[in-house]
Amino acid sequence: MYQLLDPSRFVVFITGATSGFGAAAARRYVEAGAKVVATGRRWDRLVDLQIDLGAENCHIIQLDVQDRAAIDAAIADLPPPFANINVVLANAGLALGLQPAAETDITDWETMIATNVTGLAYTVRALLPGMIHRGGGHIVTLGSVAGDYPYPGGSVYGATKAFVKQFALNLRSDVQGKNIRVTNIEPGLTETEFSLVRFKGDEEKAAKPYSGTKAMNAEDIAETIFWSTTLPEHVNVNRLQVMATTQAFGPFDIYRED
Structure with a gap:
């Protein structure tokens, strides 16, 4: 029998x-009975989440993954019911802007790299030793199809997600024999x-990618x-690469003289 x-x-x-x-x-x-340590930058959202899930099930920490010292401190101060972490979901990440590379705001690139790459590395490095010491666990990273398939305006975002993919694969090699599983989910x-x-609060621009189609939602992922x-x-x-049924692969973009 297949034992989950x-x-x-x-x-x-x-x-x-x-x-x-x-x-x-x-x-x-x-919902399945697990305990969750929920972290993020927006304290009000975390409080609402804890109210919904119950403080006995959900411990909240205001945390920016770009702050390595804060991550270390947060892990060191976990209350006993939440201390023995055996699943890590390194989910924090973002895309900013969709301009061509020569026109982008360089600070957007810096923020994406600091969050999607450096923040991910800080998170995993801080939590991995404890999981190994306790005899096992599972690290889940959040990649993207953009880590495989390029699109205009996605230069640095796609590059950060390519990093996530390769980081997860290399991590699998590093933890061989440690009973640690590593999975990269690529929506x-x-x-x-x-x-x-990505569009910095512009609701009209933000709605366009989903207009007239059936996208996946957060619950699907x-x-x-x-x-x-x-x-x-x-x-x-x-x-594990996951796409909406309505999304597929485009043809090569070929520039032609008029």
């Missing part, structure tokens, strides 16, 4: 839990606050994450 793992034994550490995939995953894990078109952040972590311990999903 019992999520009620999970203690899940989630970055970027104030919206989108992170918030949906927190709800999914608590495609998903309607969350992603575009609203949360369920995918949850599934990958409840498989038997001897099964590791290395990469």
Whole structure:
């Protein structure tokens, strides 16, 4: 019989839990009986999440993943019921802008790199030793189809997600024999606050990618994450790319003289 793992034994550490995939995953894990450490920058959102899920199930920490010292301090100060983390969802990340490379705001590039690359590395490095010491666990990183497929205006965002993909694959090699699983979840078109952040609050621009089509939602991706972590311990999903049925692959872009 295929024996799934019992999520009620999970203690899940989630970055970027104030919206989108992170918030949906927190709800999914608590629904299944797990305990969740929900972190993010927006304290009011974290408080609302804790009220919904219950303080006995959800411990909240205001945290910016770009701050390595703050991550270390947060982990060191976890209350005992939330201290033995065995699932890490390194979800915090963002896209900013969609201008061509020569026209972009360089600070947008810096923020994406600091969050999607450096923040991810800080998170995993801080939590991994404890998981190894406790005998195992599962690290889930949030990539994107943009890590494989380029598109105009996505130069640095796509590059950061390519980093996430390769980081997760290399991490699998590093933890061989440690009973640590590593999975990179790579979503495609998903309607969350992603575009609203990318277009800096411009609701009209943010709505356009989803107009006239059926995108995935945060709950779809949360369920995918949850599934990958409840498989038997001897099964590791290395990469899982998920796209809306309405999304596919475009033709090559060929420039032609008029």
